[in-house]
Amino acid sequence: MGYLGKFMVKASLSLGHPTYAYVRPIKPSNDSSRLELLKEFEAMGLTIFQGELDEHEKLVAALKQVDVVISTLPIPQLLEQFKIINAIKDVGNIKRFIPSEFGNDPARESTLAPFEAIHEDRRTIRRATEAAEIPHTYVCGNTFGSYFVSYLLNPHEERDEVVVYGTGEAKVVMNYEQDIATYTIKAATDPRAANNTITCRPKETLYLTLPHADNVRASIAHDIFVVGQVYEFTENNLEASKLYPEYKYTSIDSFLDICLVDPPKPKLAAL
Numbered sequence: 001m002g003y004l005g006k007f008m009v010k011a012s013l014s015l016g017h018p019t020y021a022y023v024r025p026i027k028p029s030n031d032s033s034r035l036e037l038l039k040e041f042e043a044m045g046l047t048i049f050q051g052e053l054d055e056h057e058k059l060v061a062a063l064k065q066v067d068v069v070i071s072t073l074p075i076p077q078l079l080e081q082f083k084i085i086n087a088i089k090d091v092g093n094i095k096r097f098i099p100s101e102f103g104n105d106p107a108r109e110s111t112l113a114p115f116e117a118i119h120e121d122r123r124t125i126r127r128a129t130e131a132a133e134i135p136h137t138y139v140c141g142n143t144f145g146s147y148f149v150s151y152l153l154n155p156h157e158e159r160d161e162v163v164v165y166g167t168g169e170a171k172v173v174m175n176y177e178q179d180i181a182t183y184t185i186k187a188a189t190d191p192r193a194a195n196n197t198i199t200c201r202p203k204e205t206l207y208l209t210l211p212h213a214d215n216v217r218a219s220i221a222h223d224i225f226v227v228g229q230v231y232e233f234t235e236n237n238l239e240a241s242k243l244y245p246e247y248k249y250t251s252i253d254s255f256l257d258i259c260l261v262d263p264p265k266p267k268l269a270a271l
Contacts, residue, residue, distance in 0.1 A: 001151040003147075004071040004102060006037060007181035015185050020047045022062045053080050055133045059087040062239050067093060068188045071100040078121040085128050096188050097134045102141040102180055107198065107236070137187050140237065141180035142173040147253050149174070175200045176250035180233070182238040192243065197235040 001009070001023055012019040015242060026035065038048060051058035063069060071081055074248075081099055081134060099122070104115075106122035121267045129136050152162075178198055188191035 001034065001037060002072055002074055003039075004144075004177060004181065006041075007151045007177045008070055008120055008184065009041050009046055011178065011181040011185045013041070013046065015182070017185065018047075018064055019045065020049060020062065021083065022051060022059065025050045041102045041107070046168070056087060057092075061081065062092050063087050063094065067095040067103070068098075069094055069096070070184065070188060072102075073100045075118055075121075077210045078118070078125060081125045082128060085125075085132055085134065088134055089132055095135055097129060097136045098184060098188060099129060099136070099141060102139055102184070103144070104142065105140040105196075107195070135194055137193045137195070139184045139187060139198045140197060141175050141177075142200055143175065143185075145174040145176045145250070145252060147251075149176070149255060159183045171234065173201050174252045174255075176255055179247075179249040181242065183249075184246070186244050187240070190243070193238060197237040198240050198243065200240045 001021060005199045009019060009021060021041070038046075042048060049058070049062040049065075051062070053059065068100075069084065071084055073080055078100060085097075088097055101122055104119070104128070106119040108119075126138065141246070145170065146245070183198065183200055241247075
């Protein structure tokens, strides 16, 4: 189970949904922390299916148990979602598919080639989903708050100063990963979100910049912190905090307060 997947499972279980996870086969050599996490989720009510995406019959059997499919595949595996789409077409009972996005809106072009390539993969999956006439919701979570606070501020380390990249004037939207997951689960069964795009853009913002670079991680940071791309809001998108005003999300100020008491360990996502 990957970085964002555990937040999705936790959100789904906490909202009372019967929850299933299709995960890579569990082996004795697997990381012990992953095994412990899966056992913890099983105790909370998660049903686990083990298999590879290449195992079409196993995937189809798993999808027959559900009516909503949420993919949290990492960036290197985005195009593997064609296998999920093919399985969804075969089962015929899926009421909503949420492909793996959860970051910047791929409807916008990136300013740097490495990130634009990621956007194009996501657009490819969108086109395939729509061509197959699969009911869907796209979730644009903008910037992972915990991940980028760790990346930029290293709150787990004691420091007397921090580095401010560039001018510090780019406007950025940061969302706590658990909030993105909760909004996703809420949207998954919401008729208003069907065949729509949900954007997580709460009022609280953080102002940061990073210099130009040409690798994937830095090019993502460039679009976020230099260009300020995630701050701009597409009018046709539904905004999550307005759609679900009853949900109390974690502002970046609140998250920074958490960092003062219990600094998170550095996050690692597959880029």
